[in-house]
Structures are given as structure tokens and as C-alpha cells.
Amino acid sequence: MAQIAPTHLIVEHNHAEWETWLQKWFIPLLILAIIVNAGGLIIPILEPDGSLYATIAKTMARTGDFVNLRVEGRDWLDKPHFPFWMAAISFKVLGTNSFAYKFPALLFWALGAWYTWKLALSLYGKTVAQLSVLIYVSAAHLVISNNDVRAEPYLTGLIIGSVYHFYRASRAKPGLHLLAGSLLAGCACMTKGPFVVITIGGGFILDWIAGKEWGQFRHPRWYIAIILTALFTLPELYCLYVQFDLHPEKLVFGRTGVSGIRFFFWDSQFGRFFNTGPIKGAGDPFFYFHTLLWAFLPWSLLLYAAIVQKIRRSVDATGLHRRGVPGDMICLGAALGSFIVFSLSRFQLPHYLNILFPFFAILTAGYLQNIRRRLTQKTIGIIQNSIAVLLPVLLLLLCWFFHFPYWPLLMGIIVVLAFLTFLFFRGPSLPGPIARSFSMAMLVFFFINFILYPAILQYQAGTVAGEYTATLPVQGSTPCYLLQEAPVDYSFEFDCPHPVERIPIDSLASRLPIAASPAASPGAIPPDSALVFAPSSFADTLTHRGYRVLPIHSFPNFHISQLTGEFISYRTRSQVVTPWSLMQVRRW
Structure with missing residues (x-):
């Protein structure tokens, strides 16, 4: 007992530090992150994919044809309809411009932040929920994707929202939560295809196995959810059937007789995984391991530590899986299951990871709250302080090599802001280095949105x-x-x-x-x-x-x-x- 008491005292002290710090800084830092992320709204759309998708939505809004996807007057079979519907509706309301194209995607990103909060709050309490949101809104590739908008902001909000509602449905009367979870899952399918059920369902499967809740696999609510999700996906299937299956004479991928429904269920999903579809790639099993290092900055190293710790604590000496509370394994299962599938796939792109970031954020936040060793806290402080120093140094080098307008002045401002950040968030306790790395990440993203992109878009x-x-x-x-x-x-x-x-x-x-x-x-x-x-x-x-x-x-x-x-x-x-x-x- 003499060895256990100090550990509990450290954990309680750690919780108290986080609660005090978050009570003071959560809202200001969240507002700062929202402003920085919203900065992408005023930036023109990037080539090539963003401009392609915006052009498709522009054609949809101009013609009023929400069924057929066309590029240069030809039938286009690649991505499902949902993001184009959202952008086209936005064009109808706000006019055809970059702001209108990006605005609905930003709303779904915000929806992802909201559901990250809701799921973390339901599982682990307010402190982890607040930390999860701050990590989510400051993760590098999510900020980038709010500028270079494709399908990922939509998909991120839809998937974490579906998981939250299904979790609530599993712990109480299904009712509206089952309906809402199925609706969001259906919209996610109409955004990226049926593979999204791996991310949505994988976490629940692992959690039920860990908790030995075998009855969940037989519960009627999940079969109802499958039926509802299929019903909500019908608009996509209808559009594909009308555009392609009713017209086998159309030339697509250099041949006729192409089925849009087959493409939706097989070629665009398993065809890319096995590299047998019309769109091919050359995958690397370790691609996402090193991609995550920069894509989840400034939290990537913490995430690796969080996942390792979560796995170690979820397996006891006999090898049997165990969980802390019902739902405790959902985030780990959703993240690892999809990460493994992505890594084994032959078609890989960095932004595919975005949909996992809400789960990564919750895992990382839970890890930060429950650190038990002083040595671990000091190590994390060194790592995050190093990242907080490295980020402005990279900005200084970028200013020097690129020669932005007034670049000497920019370098001076960066140095002053970095110094003030370290001066403002003083203290060796864990919230200090987290606040510094968060603030330096915001400085980098502000620079990207308001300095870098306007400069390079001239080209x-x-x-x-x-x-x-x-x-x-x-x-x-x-x-x-x-x-x-x-x-x-x-x-x-x-x-x-x-x-x-x-x-x-x-x-x-x-x-x-x-x-x-x-x-x-x-x-x-x-x-x-x-x-x-x-x-x-x-x-x-x-x-x-x-x-x-x-x-x-x-x-x-x-x-x-x-x-x-x-x-x-x-x-x-x-x-x-x-x-x-x-x-x-x-x-x-």
C-alpha cells in the first residue's frame, strides 16, 4: 500500500491541474483555433482535387441536375454524391465562390469537434472531453483539410457523430439515437462508400469482445441500424443506377457496361484495397506510420504513447482483454482497425487518416489526464517544448528561403510571438508545455492560411x-x-x-x-x-x-x-x- 498511495496522489494532482488550467484556457484557445481554421474560407480553392470537386458542384448547381456527376461534359464515376450535394446547395444560397464551397465542409468539421466532445464526455468526463476538443481542432491535417477541402471534413463529422449516437443507443433505449446514428452512417456511406462501416463498427466489436457483451451481437437494435443505414444510402444507389446502370452504352474507364452500383460496393472499395479496380495505387505498409508523425502534429508522439499504453492496460497477465468502463475500447478499436486496413491497402493518401483524428484525440487526451509517473510528465514536457521550439524555427526558415513580402518583419513578429508564448505559459507542470505546443501550432496554421497560401496561390x-x-x-x-x-x-x-x-x-x-x-x-x-x-x-x-x-x-x-x-x-x-x-x- 505504501507504493500505491503516491501514484493515486499524482493522478489526483494531475487531474486538479488540468481542471484548473482548462477552466481558464479552454474557451480562449478554442476560439483561437476556430478563427484559424475558418481562415481557409477566404483562400481560393487548391488544385487539383479541390478545384475538380468544386467544378462538379458548380455544374450541379448551375444545371439543377443533382443526379448525374459530370466533368467536362462527360460522366464521372469516382466519388459518391454527398459532398457535391452539400457544396451545390451552398452555391445556390451563397453564390459560386470559394467561401461557399468550403463553408459546409467547415460546418461538418465543427460537427466533428462537437461529437468528439460528446463522446469523450460520455466515456471519460469533462476534462478529457475538453482536452480532446483542443487536440482535434489543432491537429495539422484537419486544419489543412479545412483549406484544401475534399470529402474528409464531411466524413470526419459524420463518422464520429454516428459512433456517438450508436454508443448512446447501446447504453439506453435506442430511439432517436439509433435513428440519428443510422442517418449519419448513411450519409458517410454516400460520402466515401460502404467501407466506413469498418470505422463505425470496428470499435464496438472490440469493446463488446473486451467486455464479454456477447448479447450485443444478437441484439435486434443493430439489425435495425443496418436496415436504416441501407435505407439512408438509397439516394446514392438511385443516382448511380440512373446515371450508369440504366445506360450500359456509356463509355466509362475506357469501356462500356460499367455498373455504378458495382463500383460503389466493390471497385471503389475492395478494388482499391486489392488493387484490382480501375483506379490503382502502390501501397506501403508503413506509409501511415510516418505520415502520422506530421499529420497529427503537434500531438503525434503523444498519440503513439497513448496507443501503446492503452493496449498494455487492456491486456492482463493471462492475455484476456479487459476494459475500464463500457465503451472504453471504442476509440481504440475504431482507430486501430481502420489504421490497419489503410496500411494494408494498395491505394494510400495522407488525408485518409483524417476520419480517425477524433478517436486519436480522445485517446491522447485520456493518456494526458491519467499520467501516473513524474518522469513521464517530465519527458512529455521535454517533447512538447521541443516541438513548440521547432515549429517557429521552421517558420523562420520558410520566411528566409521563400522571401515573402516584408519577410524580415515577419521573422521579427514570429520571434516575438514565440517568446511571448513561452513567457505567458510558464511553469513546469504538464499543462504548460501542452499550451505552448498548442499555441505554436496555431501560429504555424495562422501563417499557412494568411501568409503562405496567399503567396503561393499567385502561382x-x-x-x-x-x-x-x-x-x-x-x-x-x-x-x-x-x-x-x-x-x-x-x-x-x-x-x-x-x-x-x-x-x-x-x-x-x-x-x-x-x-x-x-x-x-x-x-x-x-x-x-x-x-x-x-x-x-x-x-x-x-x-x-x-x-x-x-x-x-x-x-x-x-x-x-x-x-x-x-x-x-x-x-x-x-x-x-x-x-x-x-x-x-x-x-x-
């Missing part, structure tokens, strides 16, 4: 050119074209206020107006011409094809969603950017 030529066309004195309905022989650029199609079509060069002649009638007003784009946006080298190609080409404006272009050292360095940037031009093309 996303499609966005800049699309906005530039709005300033041109266009007379009548001057057509705008992208060339199929040129690289794809969906950002121009989304940001251009005029209808844009992607065509082969050979068909350009048939698209040009024959006569200049009525006469163009002074300075206006003549009505017998078209606007073509392409790499500047295509000006010579068009001239050799017999067109009269007048370059209007040139724009530097780089694939900014995949930054390289050559681009970041101001000394070599000009060597890796490609000039694109907006050209006025006419007949001779």
Missing part, C-alpha cells in the same frame, strides 16, 4: 487567370476554352465567370464565330474571337495551325499542393514555374 495560374477574365471588356458571350492537349486546369473553369469548355485543338476552328457582328466596342474582346487559356508555348502551336493569336496576359504556374525545395527557394523558383497565357484567338 496557381488557373485561379489568377479565371479572376482576371472578370476584368476583361468582353462583348457578348465570348467563349472560353481549355485545350485537351494541355494539362488539366479545373481552377480556371471554376473561377472564370464565363462558361468554359475543354476541347481538342482540331475542333477550335468549328467553335470560333465566323463574323465580327456587331462591331466590337473600343478595347473590348472582339465577338469573332475566343479566349483560350493554356501554357504559353501553345501560342506558337495555335499560330502554326492557322489562328491569329494575341496573348492578353501571362501567369506563372506551379502545382502548389505539392511544394518542392526549388519552388520554396526564391533563388530557384523561376526555374520551376511554367508560364501560362490567356490568349485571344481569331481566324485570319
